[in-house]
Amino acid sequence: MNDSGNVYKQHETIAVNTEAKSAPIGHGRPWMDPTIEPFIRVEGVSKHFGDFAAVDRVDLDIYQGELFSILGGSGSGKTTLLRVLAGFEEPSTGRVVIDGVDMAGIPPHRRPVNMMFQSYALFPHMTVAKNIAYGLKRDGMRKAVISERVADVLDLVQMSDFGPRKPAQLSGGQRQRVALARAIVKRPKVLLLDEPLGALDKKLRESTQFELANIQYKSGITFIVVTHDQEEAMTLSTRIAVMDQGRFPQVGTPTEIYEYPETRFTADFIGTINSFEGSVESVSGSEMSVSLPALDMTLQVPVKNGISNGDTVCLAVRPEKIWISTSPPETADTAVLTGTVEDQGYFGNLSLYRVRLETGEIIQVSAQNRERQSERMIDWDATVHIHWDIASMVLLKE
């Protein structure tokens, strides 16, 4: 067997480029372009532990240069899916193709991917520099080249002075950088990151988030980031796959996921949403009318495939899409609802209100605090008027 045919060596085209590329790949929309082949294909992959399916028949196409996020709660199967990609778990069904090569039976040490572990997994008995050099040594590189590459990558993660330290002598944020450096120094085709910012505190997480995106952009490596933090996924990613119980209820750009959630799970998981059950009264042409008992209203909305008369549907609207005022609005082309403020929260830049309608339904509304105010304009128990554009509502499955 020819073991030296390491998959890495054939593809050393991706260089860490410190200058911005004129046309970064990630800025296009390769998933919209049918002529571009996906870089990673996940086809019908499941992973069973006994009777339990941690990953359940998922399909995924990821394109070169993407910063792709897998977003889901704890136990949704994110780590398991990454481990399947890295080769630590054999999929129970389906297959994984990376850059045209079927990964079936290829062990982790021969895959063109590197992984940044949730625990960082830095070798405690090696210095930072040795940790980073480890992967390069395994490729049999010359010493001079190795030390050059290690210095470069330490520079990239701003840890140049820390080469001789042991992992135990580093802070959490520094360990995170070393783990990242060790994972990208081999210039893999794909970097898998398991909750890369999970162990950092909030402030550090926000700044590191942008650095991570920056490093991805500079290196041109395709990143697959697992996270349970929806804000992180929204700000970082080219696209997001929402994961729930081993499945993907939705895959799309951050905007698509937020503005056009397809399922109730996605809508609830990303941000907050007011959702109302209703029944379809009639379907005519491209419109249908849905009665919403919770609002005591009937709305005309665009028809969606597979929905017919009498079906139960769910219509939803985000809190920031709703206008709120103490006096009735002068011009509103939709029905205005009246209610009382049951609860409110002041966040400085915006305020959140929980408004109880006459039907008893509670609606969440958020409003920007555009004008400086010494006292609250809308107080507890105030009577308020709310309305929103029908077009900003979404129809949800389930």
Next chain:
Amino acid sequence: MMKRLSFPLTVLIFGYAFLYIPIFSMIAYSFNKSSLATTWGGFSLRWYGVLFENSQAFDALMLSIRIALVSATFATALGTCAGIALYRFRSFRGRRLFSGMIAAPLVMPEVITGLSLLLFFISLENLIGWPAGRGVDTITIAHITFSMAFVAIVVQARLAGQDNSLEEAAQDLGARPFRVLVDITLPLLAPAMIAGWLLAFTLSFDDLVISSFVSGPGANTLPMYIFSKVKLGVKPDINALATIIVALVTIGVVVAMRLMTRKDGGKKPG
């Protein structure tokens, strides 16, 4: 007014007193000038001198050290393999049985272990002619057998307390399984292996029962020598000898404990 001691504390004090007063008095009497084991005649190193002139005692000491060195080394090698195997292949059929079986020598009465090993050696000699007679070799093999179990348990505990993803990370960075073992697993296990070795050494060094069963003419380990001497009455030079043993064993156990509880994965290799 004196505070009354609580019942558990009283029991604890009595327990420790029973354990340690005999040992401390033995150590004290090893520095006794008088040759009467029960009367204090002032401080002296006389019995240590007598001991070193006693070639029988010295030979027994050297033999014990030799057996302990060899058996601890083999026990560490075999026990480490067993520990890794039991931990790594967590899902093989009958694994629980194997884990249980490796712990058996820890609780098995020594006379049973000794007797069964003796019978085993005799039948082996009848079958294949080896080991020819009983002596140093059979004692060493017997010691490897039971101390290996302790090493395996120490190694297994260390593996269970360590982040599995370290080995996976090495694999992910391109290391083949053997390299992972050499670069990551063994260096991280080093403290546990050293602790296991020291444990095996002390176990071998002070074993009397099993050694007595599988020993032959001329192979007298130190505990066997002491035991045979004591039957003829306690001489103060035996106290001196015992004190040396206590010191050695204490050092071994203390170092082993420190290594086992240490957090960091040991010194850097090479």
